[in-house]
Amino acid sequence: MKVLVIGGAGYIGSHVVKEMMKAGHQVTVFDNLSSGLRENIFPENEFIYGNILIPNDLDEAFARGFDGFVHLAAFKAVGESMEHPEKYSVNNITGTLNIMNAAVKHNCLRMIFSSSAAIFGMPAYLPIDEDHPKNPMNYYGFTKLEIEEFMEWYDRIKNMRFAALRYFNAAGYDPDGQIKGLERNPQNLLPRVMETAVGMRKQLCVFGTDYETRDGTCIRDYIHVTDLARAHVMALDYIAKNDVSVKLNLGTEKGTTVKELIEAARRITGKPIPAKDDARRAGDPASLYATSKKAKELLGWEPQFSDVDTLVSTTWNVYKGLDKS
Ligand code: UD1
Secondary structure (H helix, E strand, O other), rough: OOEEEEEEHHHHHHHHHHHHHHHHOEEEEEEEEOOOOHHOOOOEEEEEEEOOOOHHHHHHHHOOOOOOOEEEOOOOOOHHHHHOHHHHHHHHHHHHHHHHHHHHHHHOEEEEEEEEHOOOOOOOOOOOOOOOOOOOHHHHHHHHHHHHHHHHHHEEEEEOOOEEEEOOOEEEOOOOOOOOOOOOOOOOOHHHHHHOOOOOOOOOEEEEEOOOOOOOOOOOOOHHHHHHHHHHHHHHHHHHHHOOOOEEEEOOOOOEEHHHHHHHHHHHOOOOOOEEEEEEOOOOOEEEEEEOOHHHHHHOOOOOOOOHHHHHHHHHHHHHHHOOO
């Protein structure tokens, strides 16, 4: 298929592009390089430098004719979304509606969307399945949930078929070592652990050590970015073959604590990684992990790279070049 990947120069986007190409799709990347990186674009990809807030950029892109598209062009910092909701309204909501309208205009009616575990909010039970109540606790999560509802309406009215892929905690890097672009100013745990390992940060702050978990720190479901990327490819095939839309949780059903991740990183990197116990971060649930039974049943998807050692070692492969010690 001819596939447009919007946000394809980003961290997750570049891994999606790679897996799409491996599956034989012809991929065009659309990105404004605000957080995406030119080095993440493969030489064999057509590249459109464009902005999702400029409808004409999208109009020209979709006019080239695609069988489907993946949308990953969003802001994703939970804390920032609570300080500057306007940025998230404009980029995540208006930007997505611009994309959907351009896609419909040019009859590109298969959409794969990066949704998030953040749509669920505080867990009512674990593991979180697709039917779990949706009560986002931050504005970022709210934007993702809204977009899931827009997609349902466009499905009903315009026959736009979609897959909403709710990522739990995306982590890791391309196991082949081909994708090496580092996120600027990362907010997530594993990149910060790595920044501490190479001396870019003096120490890591552990946000909360008094949670009701096995070691007092938060449990999250870390899922390798290549496993996520493979799910995009499978989801596109699935919605195309079956002419249906789906919403799927993507996780491993296994939780890892903050301390366990730090310990694994110390073992694998051989670095001390100083860590200091710090206050809880507002809005953090103690435990969050998914069941991906539905993704397994419908797509035949199983995580292959999401064990803690592979998550850490593939990330270290990218960061170790920065080590000054
Ligand atoms: C959040 C969202 C997730 C979203 C992701 C995007 C929720 C519940 N989850 O994940 O859906 O896709 O952001 O960025 O809204 N931690 C530290 N020290 C640090 C950084 C993190 O201790 O310096 C801890 C956090 O408190 C948390 C865990 O590490 O317990 C993971 O944090 P993070 O990587 O920021 O992801 P989430 O907040 O779980």
